[in-house]
Amino acid sequence: MGDQYGGQGGQLQGQDEALVGNQGGGGRSAMPPVASGLTLFHFAAGCCVAFGGFYGALYCIFGEFQPVNVIQQIYLGLFGVLLMILDTPTQGMKCVKEYREHMSKYIHLLTRVVGKGITFIFLGLMTWVSLMTNDVSVFLPVVVGLYIIIVGVVTTFLGARMSKKLNGLRIALQQAGQGDVGGYISKYDQAATNKAAGLTKNDFNSMFQQTVGGTFSDSDSRAIFNSLASDVHKTYITCEDLALWKDGPFVCI
Numbered sequence: 601m602g603d604q605y606g607g608q609g610g611q612l613q614g615q616d617e618a619l620v621g622n623q624g625g626g627g628r629s630a631m632p633p634v635a636s637g638l639t640l641f642h643f644a645a646g647c648c649v650a651f652g653g654f655y656g657a658l659y660c661i662f663g664e665f666q667p668v669n670v671i672q673q674i675y676l677g678l679f680g681v682l683l684m685i686l687d688t689p690t691q692g693m694k695c696v697k698e699y700r701e702h703m704s705k706y707i708h709l710l711t712r713v714v715g716k717g718i719t720f721i722f723l724g725l726m727t728w729v730s731l732m733t734n735d736v737s738v739f740l741p742v743v744v745g746l747y748i749i750i751v752g753v754v755t756t757f758l759g760a761r762m763s764k765k766l767n768g769l770r771i772a773l774q775q776a777g778q779g780d781v782g783g784y785i786s787k788y789d790q791a792a793t794n795k796a797a798g799l800t801k802n803d804f805n806s807m808f809q810q811t812v813g814g815t816f817s818d819s820d821s822r823a824i825f826n827s828l829a830s831d832v833h834k835t836y837i838t839c840e841d842l843a844l845w846k847d848g849p850f851v852c853i
Contacts, residue, residue: 645747649680
């Protein structure tokens with residue numbers, strides 16, 4: 601399969617990746633790897649986690665001295681800081697890009713919409729319970745914790761809905777060839793503007809529209825490519841990526 605699109609295609613793909621690397625800074629996109637429409641809400645939720653954790657830690661030190669709970673609250677605050685960095689609206693800071701790249705590599709759960717949503721639900725509950733049990737406040741657990749939980753629930757719902765919509769294309773590709781690889785390759789050839797490099801976001805949208813009907817927004821496409829593309833820049837979905845996804849299990853975006 602690789603030979604079918606090899607040869608000159610490898611050189612074209614290398615040129616395309618070099619171009620993306622120069623534009624993205626450090627070889628990766630500067631935008632958060634999940635749906636950008638939720639970025640500000642995720643950043644605010646991360647701020648709430650960090651605030652709840654560090655505020656609780658200070659209370660456990662200077663209010664009622666609880667050294668064990670201090671460790672838990674600091675852990676919660678540091679986790680909130682990580683989420684703030686991942687979804688910070690500031691795109692130009694070099695340190696932010698570097699930390700984001702490391703998190704995208706080592707904490708891949710947070711780069712998935714469903715994964716991040718479940719994480720926010722867990723952290724929201726943890727913030728609520730820790731502040732309530734430590735008698736830090738009655739108002740803070742409700743306002744801070746509830747907001748984080750709501751963001752997590754909405755994010756999980758949107759990710760699950762997007763995953764179900766995307767799964768419709770996977771089923772259609774499975775049925776297209778009735779086990780014959782020519783089925784999905786034919787649809788790949790029709791949609792790809794550069795067969796050697798792979799499907800761009802516009803190409804993937806075109807294939808989805810022709811096969812299933814409907815399109816994905818730019819933020820949804822970014823989340824999909826983050827989940828399916830093997831390309832380090834998350835710019836292309838290759839024919840091999842398409843085959844692995846088609847024959848694999850249900851994928852949560």
